């Protein structure tokens with residue numbers, strides 16, 4: 001049972017369709033594992049991809065997958081009820097990620113990055129088991145540009161995320177079809193359609209990532225002066241001029257002036 005499309009639905013669907021076309025995210029015969037965490041982004045992704053699937057000339061299949069890390073109090077039944085209600089093919093996967101994080105994480109290292117790595121590994125295994133060649137994740141436009149700034153300001157690298165990335169194992173492709181969708185639209189969409197958003201119940205759930213919040217605030221402030229700031233930043237990621245950067249791997253500076 002699909003959602004009733006309204007204006008916002010069509011707008012998000014258009015942006016997802018444009019991303020699919022621009023980056024060739026979905027092809028005939030794809031079987032796509034959609035990671036569904038119980039958050040607003042992944043619910044939105046799943047419903048929009050499902051709507052497109054019903055209309056698109058390209059035939060593809062979706063399998064929703066939730067990875068339960070074993071955090072006490074995680075209300076996975078809420079997710080399963082939603083997937084059942086809307087008739088999705090799905091898999092609920094219980095894991096001991098929580099136990100592994102608690103025993104193996106190095107003191108002082110990031111809880112989230114270890115957790116995300118483990119969960120990603122589970123998704124890869126599930127994709128193999130369920131015959132999926134692609135894995136769709138719910139990162140949106142704001143994630144892309146915030147990551148760009150975070151890497152630039154705190155890591156010293158010019159890097160964001162890729163909308164389409166071959167996994168290291170060579171068997172799967174990770175796709176991010178919400179690359180052109182702003183977080184604000186996803187928030188409105190998930191409220192309008194009463195998505196059953198739940199907390200991941202992990203020990204750091206709800207903790208504010210100060211650096212990311214600072215990037216959000218900076219982008220908000222700049223957007224008040226120029227409402228096209230987000231689009232411009234995203235556009236910059238697709239309009240790279242290596243000759244005007246300092247990367248010695250990309251430009252052979254020895255040759256310049258000696259030709």
Ligand code: SF4
Nearest residue numbers: 111112115116200202
């Ligand atoms: S917020 Fe919690 S569930 Fe999400 S990646 Fe971080 S530790 Fe894992």
